[in-house]
Amino acid sequence: MSNQKLDQLRSQLDDVNLQLLNLINKRGDLVKGIGQIKEQQGTNRFDPVRERAMLDHISNHNQGPFEDSTVTHLFKEIFKAGLELQEDDHRKALLVSRKKKPEDTIVDIKGERVGEGDPSFIMGPCAVESYEQVSTVARAVKEQGLTLLRGGAFKPRTSPYDFQGLGLEGLKMLKQAADEQGLAVVSEIVNPADIEEALDYLDVIQIGARNMQNFELLKAAGSVNKPVLLKRGMSATISEFINAAEYIISRGNENIILCERGIRTYEKATRNTLDISSVPILKQETHLPVMVDVTHSTGRRDLLLPAAKAALAIGADGVMAEVHPDPAVALSDSAQQMDIPTFQSFMHELQGHRV
Numbered sequence: 001m002s003n004q005k006l007d008q009l010r011s012q013l014d015d016v017n018l019q020l021l022n023l024i025n026k027r028g029d030l031v032k033g034i035g036q037i038k039e040q041q042g043t044n045r046f047d048p049v050r051e052r053a054m055l056d057h058i059s060n061h062n063q064g065p066f067e068d069s070t071v072t073h074l075f076k077e078i079f080k081a082g083l084e085l086q087e088d089d090h091r092k093a094l095l096v097s098r099k100k101k102p103e104d105t106i107v108d109i110k111g112e113r114v115g116e117g118d119p120s121f122i123m124g125p126c127a128v129e130s131y132e133q134v135s136t137v138a139r140a141v142k143e144q145g146l147t148l149l150r151g152g153a154f155k156p157r158t159s160p161y162d163f164q165g166l167g168l169e170g171l172k173m174l175k176q177a178a179d180e181q182g183l184a185v186v187s188e189i190v191n192p193a194d195i196e197e198a199l200d201y202l203d204v205i206q207i208g209a210r211n212m213q214n215f216e217l218l219k220a221a222g223s224v225n226k227p228v229l230l231k232r233g234m235s236a237t238i239s240e241f242i243n244a245a246e247y248i249i250s251r252g253n254e255n256i257i258l259c260e261r262g263i264r265t266y267e268k269a270t271r272n273t274l275d276i277s278s279v280p281i282l283k284q285e286t287h288l289p290v291m292v293d294v295t296h297s298t299g300r301r302d303l304l305l306p307a308a309k310a311a312l313a314i315g316a317d318g319v320m321a322e323v324h325p326d327p328a329v330a331l332s333d334s335a336q337q338m339d340i341p342t343f344q345s346f347m348h349e350l351q352g353h354r355v
């Protein structure tokens with residue numbers, strides 16, 4: 001007899017659960033409607049005065065058996081869930097996010113398909129200094145079977161008195177050296193006004209760490225039909241980095257490669273701290289290829305190879321490093337560029353580690 005009663009009560013409980021479920025979802029719909037109106041009005045979604053009034057209204061009608069404090073606690077949770085529902089609606093998935101596009105973006109640079117599986121390498125001097133310098137490096141890059149040649153023509157230097165790069169003339173030298181070897185050109189642009197003219201001489205627009213939040217530059221790079229290599233700002237969080245990429249894609253340019261280049265921390269043993277875990281995070285959160293710049297992150301020649309191995313092991317789509325025919329006399333970053341023989345053995349070691 002008592003078992004029968006128990007079953008009855010349980011079945012009533014199941015009914016009430018479903019009624020509560022319906023009511024909670026009905027409430028959710030109403031809350032979403034209110035959220036949309038608030039969005040149009042530009043008013044804050046969270047309104048503590050209104051919440052207090054609702055809780056008072058509920059307590060005033062509470063006839064038990066639950067205590068007011070318990071009822072208030074339960075409704076507070078329901079309110080919180082409602083607020084989250086409004087925010088989810090508001091926070092539309094970013095265009096660079098996996099949520100928006102689950103499959104990997106592959107960036108095609110004159111046939112080199114970055115992000116397709118085989119690692120890509122962007123190699124070349126820190127700065128273009130002369131045609132002879134870049135053509136020596138271009139030949140070495142070609143010899144390794146690589147396709148992407150880097151070199152800074154517009155250099156963002158910490159001191160205004162340091163070598164600022166050869167500008168458009170440097171870009172032309174780099175392009176000539178690259179063309180002779182059938183390589184593609186990766187070079188940094190620092191001024192939106194330079195993009196138009198540079199388009200004839202480069203295949204990838206690099207946006208450097210110091211300009212990661214130069215929003216006008218990001219928008220300008222997003223408005224042209226050229227792949228962009230976006231480097232992480234030296235004090236940028238991953239979220240800021242992703243949002244910087246969003247600036248580019250929001251203008252229509254989806255061909256973006258993210259580049260982890262180390263962040264500034266209290267550690268002085270390396271030039272920057274290579275945030276290696278950013279690689280899988282960026283791969284999970286976005287659909288964009290991710291590369292690692294081992295030169296600027298470590299600032300140490302002895303760490304280039306282990307850092308590159310780590311980058312590939314953790315899932316990076318490629319590695320960037322600086323190569324100079326005679327690093328000792330380089331006009332920038334002389335302590336960390338590889339000379340040609342070092343570059344050759346670096347590549348040899350890495351090819352052996354390809355997975």
Ligand code: PEP
Pocket residue numbers: 126152156188207208209210231261293296
């Ligand atoms: C560079 O790659 O030439 C460079 C200046 O690097 P970063 O912007 O990462 O400092």
Ligand code: MN
Pocket residue numbers: 126127296322332333
């Ligand atoms: Mn450099």
